[in-house]
Amino acid sequence: MNTSQTLNTLFSPKSIAILGASNTAGKSGAVPIALLLEAGYAGKIYPVNPRQDTVYGLPCHASLGDIEDAIDLVIIAVPASHVLAALEKSRPGQIANAVIFTSGFAEVGDAGVQLQQQLQAFARERRIRLLGPNCLGFINVRQNTYATFSPAPFNGRLPAGDVGMVTQSGAFGAYAYCLARERHLGLSFWISTGNESDLDVADCIQWLVDDPDTSIIMAYIEGCKDGDKLKRALSAANLAGKPVVVTKIGRTHSGAQAAASHTAALAGDDVVYDALFKQYGVIRAYTIDEFFNIGQALSKWPGRPANQNLAIISISGGVGALMADEADENRLSLPAPPEEVKARLLARIPFAGANNPVDVTGHALTDLSILLDTSRDLLGTGNYGALAIFLAAAGSSETLWPYLQELVHVLHAEHPHIPLTISALLPDERKNVLQTNGAMVFADPSVAIRTLSRIMLHRPAMTPGQNDERPHVSLPEGSGALNEADSLSVLKKAGIPVTPFAVANSASEAQTIARQWNSPAVMKIVSADILHKSDAGGVKLGICGEQAVLHAYDDILSSVQSQMPQAKIDGVLVAPMCNGGVECIMGVHRDPVFGPVVMFGLGGIFVEILKDVSFRLAPFGRDEALSMIHEIRATALLSGARGRGPADIPALADTLVALSRLAYDQRDQIESIDINPILALPERQGVLALDGLIIRNRIA
Template sequence: MPLTKTSLPEVCQALLYPRSIALVGASDDAKKTGGRPQLFLRRSGYAGKVYPINPRRAEVQGEPAWPSLAALPEVPEHVFVLSPTDTVVDTVRECARLGVKLVTILASGFSESGAEGVERERQLQAIARDSGIRILGPSSLGVVNPRNGLVLTANAAFAEPDMPQGKVFVASHSGSMIGALVSRGKARGVGFAGLVSVGSEVDLSVGEICAATLDDPAIQGYILFLESLRHGDQLQAFAREAARRGKPVIAYKLGRSSAAAEMAATHTGALAGEDDIADAFLKDLGVARVEMLETLFEVFPLAQKIPARQSKARRVAVVTTTGGGAAMVVDQLGVRGITVQVPSEATIARLQAAQIPGSAGRVLDLTLAGTKYEVMMKALEILLDAAEFDMVIAVVGSSARFNPDLAVKPILDSAGHAKPLVTMLVPDAPQALAQLTQAGIPCFRTPESCADAIAAVFARREPGVPATAHMPAAGATRALSEAQAYELLDALQVPHAPAAVFELQTQQPGALPFAFPVVAKVCSEHIPHKTEVGGVVLGIQNAQELATAFSTLRSNLAQRAPGVPCSQVLVQPMRKGLTEVLVGYRIDPDAGPIIMLAAGGIWAEVLRDRSIRLAPVGLETARDMVAEVKMLQTVAGLRGKARGDLEALAQAIVNLSQLALRPDLGVAEAEVNPLMVLPEGEGVLAVDALVLKPL
């Protein structure tokens, strides 16, 4: 009978604060991978008990060695398995038998290596499930806690002494990255509260590990280095709780260039590429996703000052002592869709009254006068108090390196203001950078990382209502007929064109409940894409043409889809809107339910003009989605053009997204394509729909 899994507080204890550690396969050679953890633990002053396990040696690195785990005088809390792949399963099974709480596996050669490796991984999962032991890895380089000397890692980068401590916890799929972050961070004077190489997540995942540390008061935020969204449900649960507690989460995720899904049954599946979904997933959970590795060391103070929220406020002021440096920042912000705000007339008047030199255009360029303390101090005071700005960026030139008391000190003295104040130093100015970092002022060495951090923090969204619908265990699905799909839309209050259903073999269809012209379409759950089999006849003007259309549909099916079951024809009035969009819902296996809005018709695949969110969404979020689809600007009432009913479109998005809260409906994917956007006040109208349910 399966045992209860180790609780999260116990996981945190065994992971970061173990009182005893066993090193299975410990090497006497400290230069080898198997010898590093023991060397590092002793060098860092770890106070717990360390038991080297090596059946071939009486001593390892000058300390008594033990022949097996069973021979130890106590059950260690944490076991690091350094031995070869073919020994791992038996070792973990022995750990489970003895009652070890947590085991870390260094070796690779599991699911990534073929059928034999897949079987090894299956055995590890069974051991964890049946015994309650927790497993970190495989392919984990270990775990580090600078606060207690726990340097339980085989990563050679940790040979460097005097590791600085910090407030941010790191969880990384890549083991090498924890060493890279520590070495790069040390060069910047940035330390960490803990680092974990997560590896293949056969049991413990990034989300569960981070969740286990949320109660640790020394950890004030998180950095995630992600290769995928494996165990997305656990990652989502962690991110939501971190957002609730006000602990910022920063992510660097690989995979921006991955191709969109292929062979998808719906356009939604094809258009919503893996990385696009991951991007929406992270942002919707309040996670700041950065593009640059450098930004990981600089963004945390800014993320602390600006909580994730639904607000679209992103109005930035720039004050500078160097026009060229400021221009680089403005340019990089513009590339990321953030426009520097022009000061209001009231703010300009205050600047003039204070006799602040320089021109107050899009950038307040103080020139060399800005290197005077009183000038920069007064300019910052006015800009920080101005209601039209949500953030102030101070770009400092050469004085930051040679005379930091002139332009940098006023920034330090303004640190207490409620509004975020950000600094970019144009020269290499380590002293000023250290002072700003110590004061908790977000500071950057390059315009690229400055803009990257600001854009990532602004892009975060406050987590909404969590979905209750989940991906069914079996991946296979079946389609509903269009008529059945409309019944689902009715239940969700998504408007659709009226429809009449007839038997395909009907020679002379009866009276229609709507006027000609009409369209006739084959109606079968076995034919999700009707046009591919000649299953649509448009522009039918009268009853005789309708009868002819039925004959055409029968003929086309016989030629292009012989043997495919189809017994019905669906007839609808021909309708025309100002434009067409696609609204799609699907349950992603990692991210969970998502909702997508995209340009409809041929533009859906040509332009890939779309907006994605986690489902369900509220009306304000749906409005944001509408604003993000560029094609919809053509019906936004610009330059006297007709305005579409974009509010009705937003409501339709909200209504379809409610599938995320309706697991009883059992829908894996639902797509309205096209959804016609009618003139303002006339609503929207679905004229085709495809719904997939699990088999």
């Protein structure tokens, strides 16, 4: 089904039936009716309960089939064992969508899984779209559609806005609703997906991408079962220019286990999610406070800042320095103001700090025009993408308050697209006034800087490079590991440079091969049964001279046959020793949700000890590969360090692209690829894979 079309009637229903309707305030069958009536929902409401004549003054129906009209949405609030039977009383084609509050399905074990599968089968047969079960429902804020049993809206409604929020956790969803209300953050939609028997978080993100009233998407994710669908939704958001902010739990082993036990979701490997978010332009928030700070900032300033330059004005030199440190750690620039701007400030406060951060000192509080004039001077240069102001406790001053309102009003009117933060201690009502008028207010100036950095550094995702001429590569038939010679041959066909080599089946043949190169030889056992060749005595390095080659060949076979007598031997690989360059590692593993994931890092201790690696989902283009390379902490070794020249980074990026395309094209055949080491040679000399291992998918 085309989700974006079929969900119109779900999220903007003109008629709603409540199955399990109740007159008892607080019950899940009563809350949505009370909310709909109180909010002034304009559509038709049909309570359904065979034991009631009226519910909240509305005529009550004994079953869905007793309702003559077609129904856009059925809200289900009856026990799990009664859900399917109640739905079966509807007429074919009568119901378009259902929101299922009821728990007791897949999240409780095998019996619940069977109930959920039966429900799914019936819904598919009747072409009914399902949200839930075990979900808190949704709210369409603009149309006053409260298809939820959360009591949170009774304590205050949200303003309509441009932020669409979707969460896999109902409890978090209710909490997030309250936080959004406290912050006066306007929402377009609020959606809880629960067990995701049909519609999942990716469907809802896609719906919000297509919704003209939604500009920002905030998502709380515990896991994903359809990686391709989530990638398509995030890609659509990126193409539509709608930023996505995500909080993803399960970053640690214990966190992942908690997620799985809570919702039967697959939390997955967090490094894969992290790669997904980086690759698709998603802003990841690591705390709830950060989640809302970023979402609110994006809603307030939807256009991307013109640059990554930040201006800081402080009444405290020390706090200004603290904010500068935070800006530097978060990759924001602090260019000094032009000389004429400095001169104007110093003419008024000779002891001011005129660089950036600008220290207007406490004197600015006695001459209230200084703060506004300095702010206007800085922003008027066009050099700064955002402005952060620190006022300490002076923000609560009765004398300063009218001026502070004027400051925010004027700056927002003159520069509506430039983010402005005020760090000060303010009562909630005054904080809300300033935020309504165009600023964001923080008690902690470091949090202000971190929030600004997330929106200032956010850029659209890179699109995978296209290459219609890439080589077609096929793998040898079978499953399991390929031997090293076959692995290197496949890599070479895929456009990955590999070391020259040949396979010898006798000592004399090894001698003949070694004569080809005017360098010492490397000799390695060739066997798909031996993945760790060194452990079996199957590797000899730096072999010089024909007699040494002869002895090395015999030693390798003798050692391997002694230690692994059952291994099938395909010969001995002979290759020239390669020195110089920087040893790197590239690899691929097939994630069960998102498919092939490519890894890059520096070889040796950087992988084994520091785990200094980066990841991306295949396929990707050259720009993404370069980003991947520069992401690792030890990238300075590739750029040239301690007197060494730079490595051939462009060739390294091209090799990563080729590896990603091989992994993606053969995603149904390849389980993993390991290229370790791959040598990044000096600038303009390319790269060379010295060892490779491809493992094909096991045949079930």
